Each structure stands twice: as C-alpha cells, then as structure tokens.
Amino acid sequence: MEVSEKKYPRFRDIKFSNFINKNTVKNVFFMTAGIFIFIIGVIVYGIIINSLENTLEEEMLNKGFTKLGNVNILVDRKNFTLSIYEDTILIKSYRANFGKNVSVTKTRANDFATPVGVYKICDLDTAHKYYKFLKLNYPNLEDGMEALRRGVITQHEFDQLKFEFYYDDYPKLETALGTNVGIHGIGRLNYIVKNLPFVFNWTDGSIALKNESIDEILSVTEKGTKVVIK
Numbered sequence: 001m002e003v004s005e006k007k008y009p010r011f012r013d014i015k016f017s018n019f020i021n022k023n024t025v026k027n028v029f030f031m032t033a034g035i036f037i038f039i040i041g042v043i044v045y046g047i048i049i050n051s052l053e054n055t056l057e058e059e060m061l062n063k064g065f066t067k068l069g070n071v072n073i074l075v076d077r078k079n080f081t082l083s084i085y086e087d088t089i090l091i092k093s094y095r096a097n098f099g100k101n102v103s104v105t106k107t108r109a110n111d112f113a114t115p116v117g118v119y120k121i122c123d124l125d126t127a128h129k130y131y132k133f134l135k136l137n138y139p140n141l142e143d144g145m146e147a148l149r150r151g152v153i154t155q156h157e158f159d160q161l162k163f164e165f166y167y168d169d170y171p172k173l174e175t176a177l178g179t180n181v182g183i184h185g186i187g188r189l190n191y192i193v194k195n196l197p198f199v200f201n202w203t204d205g206s207i208a209l210k211n212e213s214i215d216e217i218l219s220v221t222e223k224g225t226k227v228v229i230k
Helices: 022-051 056-062 141-149 155-167 187-193 211-218
Strands: 071-076 081-086 089-095 117-128 131-136 182-184 226-229
Touching: 056 089, 081 211, 089 211, 117 141, 117 182, 131 211, 141 155, 182 211
Parallel strands: 071 226
Antiparallel strands: 071 081, 081 089, 117 131, 117 226, 131 182
C-alpha cells in the first residue's frame, strides 16, 4: 500500500485572517476606546474641579484677612484634608494624600504609614524631588516614649532623641522609628495626579498635595509652624 506524504501549507499561503475572530477584535477595540474615553473624562472632570477652587488669597479675603500672623495646620487622615487656620479660624482646606498604609498610625520606619500627633515644621527644602518639602519634627517625644515602652528603641536612643528634640528642633538620629516625614508636593507627575477626582495614597508616610497648594502653604508658614495630624 502506498502511503501518501502529508503536506503542510507554506508560510506564504497562510492567511492570518483565518486565525483572527472579527468579533473579538471589535470587542477589544471598543473596550480599549471605552477605557481611554473614561480616563480622559476623569482628568477633564478633575481639571474642572481644580479650576473652581479659590486661591488661598481669595479665601483669606473672604474671611476678612489680608495677612495671616498665627498660622497652624490641621491634617485629617480620615477626611484626606490639610487645613490652614489663623488661630482657630479655618481659612482653607486642601485635598491631601497620605502613606500607602493609611489605615494605621506610623510606628516604625518603612511601614508606609503617616504619623499621628502634634508636630511643627522644622526645615524647608525647595529642591526636593517632590517639588518642595516641609519637614516635620517626627518622631516627637510621644513617639519616642511609646517606642521605648514597646521596645522598638533603646533607652540610649530615646535619650539621644530627647536631647536633639529639645536642642536641635528635630531628631537627627536614625532609629527604627524612621525619619524624614513631612508635607511635600507631587513633583513631575503633578498635572496628572492633581487632576484625579479621587484620593490616591501613594507616599511612604508623608503628606502630599499638588505643587500649587504647597506654594500657597509656603507663603504663610515658616519654621516652627504647628502641625496637628489626627
């Protein structure tokens, strides 16, 4: 019996249309277009919301102030806001983003959480990678005492933190509590992130606002300005 030789199609004879389902291509196209339109719509909505926001100067005038002399800041992690007060009078609130681990309070380095407590601005960095940086004197004495009680830091480390807190305005010693927490901008991605109409918590534990908001805050704050985080 003669066995016939099995023939395979040559590459040039293969039609790729045989492997492509037109309905699938159509569905993928409409799905991609829908996602693109949704993203554009979200950004446009964010741009509109931002355009309706009053400047700090406008809010000051609305409250009867031409200058602020007793500024303090309240940060509310539950409502994702940072608010500027003149003494006890609310001047303006900003939308704020926090550490990725927003459900807990900062207790150590690299926990991606934002601290809770009473702090103050202790240093200003206008050449920070996230635009501008208002450093807070974290950890404060309450943070240090709690860490000492839990055995996170030693008595010697606590004594050093206490000395630096009183005499240098902020702790410089690197401990398991972490450091370098503050209020900063968004940086190069400012135009995209600031126009998102929802909160996106992305920091390592600091408080992030759009670059324009940082400029406004810098115009009325200084070293020593009180910052309460709750």
